[in-house]
Amino acid sequence: MNFYSNHKLLFWTALIFFLFLTLNIAILPAIQNQQVYKPLPNAKPLTKDELAGKALYVANGCIACHTQQVRSVEMDKVFGSRPNIPADYAMNRRTDVWRNTANLLGSERTGPDLTNIGERQPSVDWQLLHLYQPRAVVEQSVMPAFQWLFEEKQYTDKGDVEVKVPEQFLKHKFNKIVAKKEALQLVAYILSLKQTKLPDGVVAPEFLYKQKEKAQAAVAAGGLPDGAEIYAGNCVACHQATGEGLPGAFPPLKGSPVVLGDDLKLYVTIIMKGYSGRPGFGVMPPVGTTANFTPEMVAALMNHERSSWGNSAKPVTAAEVKKIMDEIK
Known part of the structure; x- marks a missing residue:
């Protein structure tokens, strides 16, 4: 009974037990995971602009409508050449001491998955126009227009990146639309999203629940x-x-x-x-x-x-x- 009556002994016993559990359940497994899950050999770290674009991707809520995960089901094959594996996310790091944006997997597909968008749509001009006015390139798009990432000018200056916008989407017919630094950084991050090729000899996981193949229907x-x-x-x-x-x-x-x-x-x-x-x-x-x-x-x-x-x-x-x-x- 002395143990339960001694508040100091109770406190230190509970604290030591808590630290023991934290070390063995959270910290050591996390360190072990970092040692086991290495990035693929050809994976490239994000550049400074791509990291800034990733922060903008988070800040503007892109994760709410887009995933970055090619599941192992056949219907996801349109988004990548293979299902994702843990190594695809091994290079993700904390944004800083206070913020962790490790894996932007997402859970909604209001818009298409972006795992391999850098390969599927590598055009900078298309990406900028799509950000400025999505319905200019995809008529049925429900994506909001991120026009605050651009500025409207009568004349472009040296170094400006002009966005070629069809006249019907311009507020003022003869003005120029110029991408701000934030728009260029966001596009840089989007274009960095590419599935890394697996090393030679490594077999990619198969897609499951394959749809009935068209017996050479794709052959004309x-x-x-x-x-x-x-x-x-x-x-x-x-x-x-x-x-x-x-x-x-x-x-x-x-x-x-x-x-x-x-x-x-x-x-x-x-x-x-x-x-x-x-x-x-x-x-x-x-x-x-x-x-x-x-x-x-x-x-x-x-x-x-x-x-x-x-x-x-x-x-x-x-x-x-x-x-x-x-x-x-």
Whole structure:
């Protein structure tokens, strides 16, 4: 009974027991996890601007509508080439002593998952326009416009990053929309979100609950993949389903002299390596290289664009495309 009557003994016994439990249940397992879960060999740490963008991502509530987790179910395959593994998050660190933004996994998909958005949509121009006015690039989008990350000017200054906004989305027709530093940092973080390739010999986890495969339904005439599907997955966000692009932002493919012309080398080079020579338009990223397009995929995409929206041009073959791809490597 003396033990229960001695308040000092009770206090110190409870404190020591609490510290013992804390050490063994929280601190030591956390240290062990940090030693076991190492980042993948090719993982890159965030730059200063990307870290600042991550803080803006949190501050602006992006985590409320977007996840960063490719689950192991087949329906998530559109968001990444493989399900996520613990090592994908091993490089996350505290923002500072007081704040911990370790894993921004999220729980809602009001908007699409962003795990691999840096690969799926690597265009800086598209990302900035999407932040300024989401409905300019995705008509049905419910995402709010983050226009406080931009400023409106009559003239651009040296070093300004102008956002190519279609006229119908401008408040004042002849003004210029310039991205603030915060917008550029947020886009830098978004574009840093890429699934790291697994080391050679490491097998990726399989997707579960696979949907019934279309028995070569994705293969069109001539043994090529479905060009319309490739276009929808890689090109439609900028050039639109109509092929008309967005005036002042992204050029049209409908009636395009490049699409309809005979200079296949230029055409293939643009798809694989991007393009920056379009007056009035931003830089096109190397979509084909980023998405690891094969000659068959490029040929299928070209044939879709050359035969859609009223376009009518001679089909190309995978052999023609392969020859060009070998030349431009």
